[in-house]
Amino acid sequence: MPLAPSPTLLVTGGAGYIGSHTLIELIQAGYRPIVLDNFSNGSAHALKRVESLTGHALEVIEGDIRDAALLDTVFHQTKAHGAPIQGVVHFAGLKAVGESVAAPLDYYQTNVAGTLTLLQAMDQAQVHTIVFSSSATVYGIPREQPYTEMHPIAPINPYGQTKAMVEQVLRDWCATLPARRAICLRYFNPIGAHPSGMLGEAPQGIPNNLFPFITQVAVGKRSHLNIFGNDYPTVDGTGVRDYIHVLDLAVGHVKALEHARGTTGGFAAVNLGTGRGTSVLELLNTFSAISGRKIPYEFQPRRPGDIAECWADPSTAEALLGWKATRTLEDMCADGWRWQSRNPNGYED
Numbered sequence: 001m002p003l004a005p006s007p008t009l010l011v012t013g014g015a016g017y018i019g020s021h022t023l024i025e026l027i028q029a030g031y032r033p034i035v036l037d038n039f040s041n042g043s044a045h046a047l048k049r050v051e052s053l054t055g056h057a058l059e060v061i062e063g064d065i066r067d068a069a070l071l072d073t074v075f076h077q078t079k080a081h082g083a084p085i086q087g088v089v090h091f092a093g094l095k096a097v098g099e100s101v102a103a104p105l106d107y108y109q110t111n112v113a114g115t116l117t118l119l120q121a122m123d124q125a126q127v128h129t130i131v132f133s134s135s136a137t138v139y140g141i142p143r144e145q146p147y148t149e150m151h152p153i154a155p156i157n158p159y160g161q162t163k164a165m166v167e168q169v170l171r172d173w174c175a176t177l178p179a180r181r182a183i184c185l186r187y188f189n190p191i192g193a194h195p196s197g198m199l200g201e202a203p204q205g206i207p208n209n210l211f212p213f214i215t216q217v218a219v220g221k222r223s224h225l226n227i228f229g230n231d232y233p234t235v236d237g238t239g240v241r242d243y244i245h246v247l248d249l250a251v252g253h254v255k256a257l258e259h260a261r262g263t264t265g266g267f268a269a270v271n272l273g274t275g276r277g278t279s280v281l282e283l284l285n286t287f288s289a290i291s292g293r294k295i296p297y298e299f300q301p302r303r304p305g306d307i308a309e310c311w312a313d314p315s316t317a318e319a320l321l322g323w324k325a326t327r328t329l330e331d332m333c334a335d336g337w338r339w340q341s342r343n344p345n346g347y348e349d
């Protein structure tokens with residue numbers, strides 16, 4: 001019996017942090033991903049490393065999700081070559097909360113208008129399946145913990161608004177044709193790296209997120225960590241978040257695709273988190289113990305808009321997708337440290 005051909009997927013933003021790790025899991029699960037990325041925050045080196053880790057030559061298109069003509073060409077050409085795109089995994093977007101407050105139009109343009117352009121191209125090509133990178137930021141101020149998917153959607157910054165708006169678009173898009181399938185994965189706080197030490201998070205400039213800041217202090221690129229707030233009503237006064245290993249997140253995408261391809265249609269929004277909250281100091285202490293590096297820190301006042309604590313109820317992901325995070329905080333720290341210590345300047349080495 002000949003082997004079934006690998007289903008072709010379009011992976012937007014595949015050269016970024018989460019996208020590059022997900023490519024590995026997709027390839028290992030038997031998919032043929034085509035990467036579309038404008039490299040505004042992604043790295044061609046990351047894609048090369050995905051190739052060497054998987055032994056699979058990637059098809060890469062440098063381009064923008066807002067380029068309707070390019071998208072039409074991509075969908076059309078794959079069809080003409082007999083391997084039509086069967087689904088889209090949509091990572092491409094802007095992701096810095098502070099920047100979204102300063103430049104909201106850029107965020108609405110890329111995240112919302114870009115997704116509309118993508119969906120229109122999918123409609124033209126009759127591609128009905130999308131997995132979308134949403135975020136726990138859609139929930140806004142927590143009314144209770146943990147967040148379930150039933151928690152009200154009330155984002156408090158433009159970045160979160162763009163994710164909530166796209167979710168609504170996808171809900172409406174699915175409602176108009178039964179065959180359409182959209183799964184919005186609401187990520188909590190992805191950290192860590194591929195255990196090979198070859199792939200990881202490589203922020204440009206000063207990291208916006210806590211974990212890459214810690215690893216950059218550990219490797220000597222930054223002098224100390226500022227911890228914003230030590231008077232929250234939490235276990236030790238510092239903020240609590242649900243950190244999730246980026247590879248667990250990557251596996252979640254494969255499970256979401258399997259689920260989408262096995263259903264007749266419809267919309268779903270699903271939390272991807274561990275269900276466990278970790279404070280800044282707990283993360284710091286775990287990282288220090290594993291890396292053997294002391295991380296100097298200073299407490300600073302709380303930042304406006306930050307919440308005290310949040311973590312996921314991940315039970316929908318388990319019930320619907322058969323997915324559960326399996327990697328520990330120690331795994332996240334060990335893998336993140338291996339990446340940072342071997343690549344102190346990210347992919348620039």
Ligand SMILES: NC(=O)c1ccc[n+]([C@@H]2O[C@H](COP(=O)([O-])OP(=O)(O)OC[C@H]3O[C@@H](n4cnc5c(N)ncnc54)[C@H](O)[C@@H]3O)[C@@H](O)[C@H]2O)c1
Nearest residue numbers: 013015016017018038039040041042064065092093133135
């Ligand atoms: N990292 C997180 O903490 C986090 C949490 C929740 C949700 N998300 C979402 O997950 C997705 C991936 O996040 P990430 O951390 O990998 O970010 P990233 O910046 O590393 O990856 C995004 C990729 O999209 C590309 N891109 C940006 N705009 C584009 C455009 N207009 N056209 C084509 N490509 C474009 C970038 O070059 C980059 O390679 C984003 O949508 C983000 O909002 C991330």
